[in-house]
Amino acid sequence: MSVTDQGAHGADQRAARRLALRNLLAQADLAALLVTSPANLRYLTGFDGSYGAALIRQDHTVFFFTDRRYDQMVSRLLPDAEVVLAPGGDLVGAVAGVLGVDGEGLGFEPAGLTWGEGQRLRHALPNQAVVPAPPLVEELREVKDTDELAAIARAAQLGSDALAELLPTLREGVTERALAFELELAMRRRGALRLAFDSIVAFGEQAAEPHHHPGDRPLARGDLVKLDFGAEVDGYCSDMTRTVVFGRASERQRELYELVRRAQAAGLASLRAGVTGDQVDRACREVITEAGYGDAFSHPVGHGVGLEIHEAPRMRAGASGRIGAGTPVTVEPGVYLPGFGGIRIEDLAVVREDGHELLTTAPKDLLEL
Secondary structure, X not given: OOOOOOHHHHHHHHHHHHHHHHHHHHHOOOOEEEEOOHHHHXXXXXXXXXXXXXXXXXXXXXXXXXXXXXXXXXXXXXXXXXXEEOHHHOHHHHHHHHHOOOOOOEEEOOOOOOHHHHHHHHHHOOOOOEEEOOOHHHHHHOOOOHHHHHHHHHHHHHHHHHHHHHHHHOOOOXXXXXXXHHHHHHHHHOOOOEEOOOOEEEEHHHHHOOOOOOOOOEOOOOEEEEEEEOEEEXXXXXXXXXXXXXXXXXXXXXXXXHHHHHHHHHHHHOXXXXXXXXXXXXXXXXXXXXXXXXXXXXXXXXXXXXXXXOEEEEEOOOOOOEOOOOOEEEEOOEEEEOOOEEEEXXXXXXXXXOEEEEOOOOOOOOOEO
């Protein structure tokens, strides 16, 4: 049973989240929010089907739009909601039929509707202020409750355990694609519902691509092996990266690995409630820049993790929002040199008032296999 569907306890959690959303609606001067993002729907209602939307109003009424495939599921999850059948994918028509011609302040999630659907909604409700809403639900999702953190911790431990199983099996000639498949099997055997994202497996010079797609490159002695992967457990994701050497590491590989490890340690040392993503990014980036490799660190230092693999807060230069206690984030500096390869070390950690709690348990010493 998932975190988002835990009987009475889960229903109480979701009701509390909807109440918190209504408070944000009042602050945003919105009478209602049309929720269409699958992750936001699951967070607020527990619904994880393929077709649904919720209209959540300040007056505590909830309308849920779906079709016959899911009407019984919605009635179970939201016994006090009014289920509105919207067959044929006519979500806009169903919403307009519920709201009528008069009203005020309807917000919609701009990422959850196409531009055309947003225009149709405005035309169907000419007497209402139909506006793109700020990321209200995403703001609520940023700090996790204890059940959410427990699911993320299980996913993270599952990933660390899968890596421990996989590394001793590395062998000359195995391809990136084959190793990615073996990694997926190791996670699924331990209970992963699915991958949190397509695994990144990169050998040798291919590791210079931060987000390399596994191909048919065979493993050879002396290769860097970069593994970036995650599992989904109870709807929640994990994310980690480790880089190892197949065979004996060269002096340059050792030096760059130690540089990235020092940069990551600096970022983690800065991580506590109240810091900004910019501060964590800067802590990592300064170490790499001072060593002369600033241009080789080509991506933000991390991101939030939860129902989606990439979510708020953003951990990058210029990110000014303060990170709250109970927020899981990644810290993942890297150095990428074309023709040589790349090294990234990534941990998933929960921000705490006085520091952080690591969820990734895999060792970070340079492994020569």
